Amino acid sequence: MTTSDWIIQHETTLRLAAFIGTLLLMAAWELLSPRRRPTRSKPMRWLNNLGLVVFNTIVLRLLLPTTMVALAMFAQQQHWGLLNYYQLPTVLGVAVTIVVLDLVIYLQHVMVHAIPLLWRLHRVHHADPDFDVTTGVRVHPLELILSMLVKYTAIIVLGPPVLAVILFEILLNAMAMFNHGNVKIPATLDRIMRLFVVTPDMHRVHHSIDDDETNSNFGFNLSCWDRLFGTYRRQPRAGQRQMKFGIRHFDTPRQVSRLQGMLILPFLGRPTDYTLSRRKWNGPGPDLSEKERGRT
Secondary structure: OOHHHHHHHOHHHHHHHHHHHHHHHHHHHHHHOEOOOOOOOHHHHHHHHHHHHHHHHHHHHHHOOOOHHHHHHHHHHHOOOHHHOOOOOHHHHHHHHHHHHHHHHHHHHHHHHHOHHHHHHHHHHHOOOOOOHHHHHOOOHHHHHHHHHHHHHHHHHHOOOHHHHHHHHHHHHHHHHHOOOOEOOOHHHHHHHOOOEOOHHHHHHHHEOOHHHHOOOOOOOEOHHHHHOOOOOOOOOOOOOOOOEOEOOEOOHHHHOOHHHHHHHHHOOOOHHHOOOOOOOOOOOOOOOHHHHOOO
16 A cells, blocks of 8 residues: 555544644644733633534535545546646646645635625634634634635646645645744744745734735735735734734624624624725724834
């Protein structure tokens, strides 16, 4: 049995182990070297954010008939997708798949900020009043289903190797928890890392309560997409330690920190001005220059 065959055979176990391992590693890092002090009760947030993960897992099992891996296997058997027409070396096929799927996730992320109806779903993720590893897995079930359908479509069109799909899903999950981590990384190392991948300081800007900052830094894995498409922002105007998280007008614990509140949040109020059509800041205080923001 080859390594690829072993990974495919133990896909579920590997994904679960990677999820739990990354969660525990990031939790320990946050405890030992936090970037910011929490503003809300951490046990309560964790209980509800992780409770949403359990709820979402059950919903996906009940509503979606197949997994991405099973669909990739079926596409391979049927010779569907671009990569099934070209005999690429395994390493190159995996690399192409990861890059293309990462671009798809970036574009999907922009889409849920651009369309008011989809922003209603996505704001559950942004309404978290604090920012830590559990924020990365806090997603409304309807948005998660939408994301799965987008990835299903990408797999049918691309026809990626099954191994690549497994590795991408593990990487996407791990990076989502990493770049939402409330962890301190030395500024020099952060500048080097974000040339290639999305760091916590880079993605934290995306969770700002200010709408123009929310509509920046959409990447999850590779940092190049934000630079290529002009959505990159180096630092928040208030600085990493003083910036505020969340969504204006949605800030009570029942709305943003309790499981039942997260589930009904998309159906409350108006989409507000956070949608991508509005990127010009209209808040109090000065809008610092990029040079000044870089000092924070």
